[in-house]
Amino acid sequence: WNKLPLAVQTTESLAGSNLWDVPTSHLHPSTNFSSKLFWEPQCQTQLRHLQDRTRITATIPPRLDGHWVSSRCEVRAGPEFLTRSYIFYPTRLFKAFQHYYCDSNCHVPAYSLIIQGKLRLRQASWITHGATEAEHNLQKVTLVIHNQWAAHRLETRLPSSCLRLGSGVQLVPSKLYELFNAKAKRDCLGALHFSMMELDLLRLEIQYHPLHQPSKELFLGDVHTDQNQRAHYRPTGYQQPLQNTMHHIHPCPVCALMYQSSEQSPPILPPSWSIPLNLNGHWISQRCEARPAVLFLTRLFVFNEEHHTWEGTYHHYSDPMCNHRTFTLVASGHYARMEPSSKVQGATELVFKVIRAKVTMFEQTMLQMLNSSEEGSCGQAGGWEPGAEQDITWTAGCGMLGILLPHKEYELFKMEKDHKNRSLLLIGERPTDGSSPDRPVKRPTSFQTPMVQCSPDTAVPQHYSSRSDVSTGPEVSSAIIHHSVFSIFLIVN
Ligand SMILES: *[C@@H]1O[C@H](CO)[C@@H](O)[C@H](O)[C@H]1NC(C)=O
Ligand SMILES: *[C@@H]1O[C@H](CO)[C@@H](O)[C@H](O)[C@H]1NC(C)=O
Ligand SMILES: *[C@@H]1O[C@H](CO)[C@@H](O)[C@H](O)[C@H]1NC(C)=O
Numbered sequence: 001w002n003k004l005p006l007a008v009q010t011t012e013s014l015a016g017s018n019l020w021d022v023p024t025s026h027l028h029p030s031t032n033f034s035s036k037l038f039w040e041p042q043c044q045t046q047l048r049h050l051q052d053r054t055r056i057t058a059t060i061p062p063r064l065d066g067h068w069v070s071s072r073c074e075v076r077a078g079p080e081f082l083t084r085s086y087i088f089y090p091t092r093l094f095k096a097f098q099h100y101y102c103d104s105n106c107h108v109p110a111y112s113l114i115i116q117g118k119l120r121l122r123q124a125s126w127i128t129h130g131a132t133e134a135e136h137n138l139q140k141v142t143l144v145i146h147n148q149w150a151a152h153r154l155e156t157r158l159p160s161s162c163l164r165l166g167s168g169v170q171l172v173p174s175k176l177y178e179l180f181n182a183k184a185k186r187d188c189l190g191a192l193h194f195s196m197m198e199l200d201l202l203r204l205e206i207q208y209h210p211l212h213q214p215s216k217e218l219f220l221g222d223v224h225t226d227q228n229q230r231a232h233y234r235p236t237g238y239q240q241p242l243q244n245t246m247h248h249i250h251p252c253p254v255c256a257l258m259y260q261s262s263e264q265s266p267p268i269l270p271p272s273w274s275i276p277l278n279l280n281g282h283w284i285s286q287r288c289e290a291r292p293a294v295l296f297l298t299r300l301f302v303f304n305e306e307h308h309t310w311e312g313t314y315h316h317y318s319d320p321m322c323n324h325r326t327f328t329l330v331a332s333g334h335y336a337r338m339e340p341s342s343k344v345q346g347a348t349e350l351v352f353k354v355i356r357a358k359v360t361m362f363e364q365t366m367l368q369m370l371n372s373s374e375e376g377s378c379g380q381a382g383g384w385e386p387g388a389e390q391d392i393t394w395t396a397g398c399g400m401l402g403i404l405l406p407h408k409e410y411e412l413f414k415m416e417k418d419h420k421n422r423s424l425l426l427i428g429e430r431p432t433d434g435s436s437p438d439r440p441v442k443r444p445t446s447f448q449t450p451m452v453q454c455s456p457d458t459a460v461p462q463h464y465s466s467r468s469d470v471s472t473g474p475e476v477s478s479a480i481i482h483h484s485v486f487s488i489f490l491i492v493n
Contacts, residue, residue, distance in 0.1 A: 043282050043300065043454035055208045058320070061121045061132050062204035064088040068218045068242035069258035071249065073106030073269050077225035077429060079344050079445040081106055083267055084242060085258050086218075094119050094136075096196070099266040102149065104345040106269040110150035113179070114142040114263050119199055128201060128236050128290065130320030131219075136199040141180035141189060144263045145173045162188035174264065193227040201235040203290075203320070207249075215249045217241035222292050224432045225446065233432065237292035240449065251419050273417040274346035277337070279303035279310075282455040283425045288322030289449050292432055296322055299451060301425075304458040308334045310352070318363070326363040330389075332356045333406070343445050347414040347426075354407040356393040362386055373400055409436060410443040416450070424450040 070083040081104050086096040096115040102108040117138040125131040145151045151171040163177055171177070179188040189195075201221035208214050220242065221235025248255045254269060261267040285298040296317040303310045311332040318324045333355035341347040361367045361384060371384040378398035379390035397403035412428040428437065428444025437443055 043284055056205050056321070057208075058130055058203055058205045060124045060130070062202055062218075064119070064121075064202070064204065064218070065090050066216075067245040067259070069245055069248075069255055070240070071243045071252050071254050072240065073101070073104065073254075074240055075104065075344065075446045076223055077444070077446040078227060079104070083254075083258060083269070085261065085267075086242060088119065092118050092120060094199075097261070097263060099261070100150075102147075104347075105272040105274075106267070107271060109146040109266040109268065111143060111145045111154065112263045112266050113194070114140075114144070115196060116140045117196070121202075125201065128203075128320075129296075129318070130290075131201050131203045131238075134200050134202055136196055137182070138180060138196060139182050140178065141194070142263075143177040143179050144175070145171055145177075146266060147173055158188055158191050162186065162191065176263075190231070193230050195223075195230040195233075197221060197230065197233055198223055198235060198239065201238070203238065205241070206247075212250060214247060216244035216247040217249070218244070219290075222432065225429060225444075226432065229432070235292070237290050253419065272346055275415050275417055275423070277348045277413060277415050278305065279413070279425070280305045280456060280458045281423075281453050282457060283451040284454045286450065286452050288317065288320060290320060293434060296320055298322055301451065302458065303335075306458070308336065310335055326361075327366065328360040328362075328389075329403075330358045335411075341412055344412065344414065347412050349443065350411040350413055352409045352411050354405060354409070356391070357397065357403055357405060358389050358391050358393075359398065359401065360387060360389045369400060370398070373398075407436070408438060410438070410440050412444045412447070414447065418450075418452075423453040425453065426450050 065088055067085070067087045069085045074082050074084070076082065081101040083099045083101075083106055084096065085099075086094060088094045094115075094117055096113075098113045098115065099106075100110045100112070102110045115138065117136055117140075119134055119136045122133045122135055125133045143154075145154060151173060155171050158171075158179075162179075163171075178184075178186060179192070179194075180186060198220040203219040205217045205219070206214050207217070218241055219238035222237040222239055223235070224230045224233035243249060243252055243255050245255060245259045254267070257267040257269065280303060283299075283301045283303075285300075289297055289299070291297065296319060298315045298317075300313040300315075301310060309332070311330065314329045314331075315322070316326045316328065318326050331354050333353045335350050335352045338349040338351060341349050359370075359379065361370060364386070367384055367386055370378055371382060373381050375381045376395055378395055378400050379392045384390060392398045392401075392403065393405060397405040397407070414426040416424045416426065418424050426447035429446040429448050430444070431437060431442060435442070
């Protein structure tokens with residue numbers, strides 16, 4: 001079955017097996033990972049913490065009952081600014097509120113959607129390890145508008161026929177409008193590019209803390225960056241997690257605002273914690289990150305604003321706890337800062353150039369592939385050994401890994417302070433279709449999971465460990481990696 005798990009792309013029933021089991025040989029005993037990372041000391045402690053996954057459990061199937069809310073102003077490609085407040089009942093019914101805003105701080109509410117329906121958990125996902133697949137049925141979607149500006153905007157977007165208002169009728173704030181009703185066969189959702197496909201992939205993490213009660217986070221499926229694809233896109237990655245209102249991370253000022261809100265009084269988030277962009281220093285992932293198309297990774301970036309140089313280290317894993325390494329990529333180059341974004345307030349447009357790249361492969365199948373590649377196409381053919389780093393700059397990248405050098409990308413960055421006064425760096429979300437934002441029109445309008453500053457030091461680290469006493473890791477068959485500077489997609493044939 002080695003080839004199976006990653007090859008299964010559909011969600012059709014997998015006959016014969018227990019729905020909640022996934023192949024377990026993917027999870028053979030871990031090597032002692034934390035002892036192998038030798039990044040510079042300032043960041044090391046924080047990375048250890050990140051890898052200490054004993055504090056986190058994720059059960060399949062998850063128990064969703066309860067109230068789950070956003071902990072920050074969320075940005076979706078477009079851009080759209082929103083907060084979410086979802087309630088799941090033991091009866092499998094759900095009631096979800098999505099509050100949309102005029103501004104990137106979620107300070108001026110535009111309109112809210114009240115979404116009611118039913119959710120059925122189906123099986124453990126074979127594509128996104130650690131996730132549960134589900135199927136939702138919408139019953140009703142209702143709209144409430146909060147101001148005149150939004151009313152005008154929606155009047156132009158919603159065909160008057162779908163609301164059965166007749167022509168010339170104006171939308172008014174505070175009134176309830178039914179956009180969708182399964183029984184009445186009414187459907188205005190297409191015009192809003194609305195979709196709840198995010199409910200079709202779930203992961204619930206319980207995190208144990210030494211000093212206070214456990215916190216619960218609900219990860220729902222990612223939303224396609226192309227709005228026209230949203231209604232059909234089956235998620236394989238996640239959005240920012242929702243917090244359980246009874247068991248949330250501390251502190252979470254936004255959680256309280258969310259909890260107290262309703263469709264008529266949407267949460268008004270406090271003014272931005274956005275700060276001027278100063279990239280200097282080392283930045284790391286705050287968790288094991290999941291990417292669409294089956295990738296788990298942690299990221300480390302070093303920027304030097306004076307020399308406009310950067311280096312990114314991407315550790316890739318085959319499991320949602322980031323314990324089983326598959327490969328590591330170190331990319332570097334320079335960047336230019338352009339101008340403030342006109343689409344996302346507080347964000348900055350940049351252009352990145354990737355000049356050099358080095359790859360360390362741990363995963364056997366990919367290792368064999370690279371090792372038997374044509375000379376000059378991907379580092380030194382026949383020179384690939386597990387855990388040994390190879391420079392792929394001189395072969396202009398590595399076709400097999402989808403890396404072309406040099407390579408240019410159009411970026412959107414933003415910096416914020418979190419509640420602990422730590423600096424956060426938000427880097428543009430990659431196009432869901434796996435392409436690279438290599439043209440200005442493809443510049444992101446939304447962000448990936450924020451990274452946190454672990455050191456203000458701008459010196460590029462010596463190098464990360466390339467010790468080779470590594471387990472062979474899981475087999476990943478015929479994988480092709482499409483490369484994009486700030487993310488890597490593992491696309492499965
Ligand atoms: C990993 O290695 C470190 C240092 O060698 C050690 O302190 C720790 O107990 C090990 N952890 C596990 C799970 O073996
Ligand atoms: C890579 O190829 C070389 C030359 O064919 C061979 O000697 C070496 O054992 C191979 N390494 C691996 C890990 O397969
Ligand atoms: C937050 O950090 C900044 C420096 O980044 C510092 O000047 C400020 O005093 C800090 N604020 C608090 C409340 O610690």
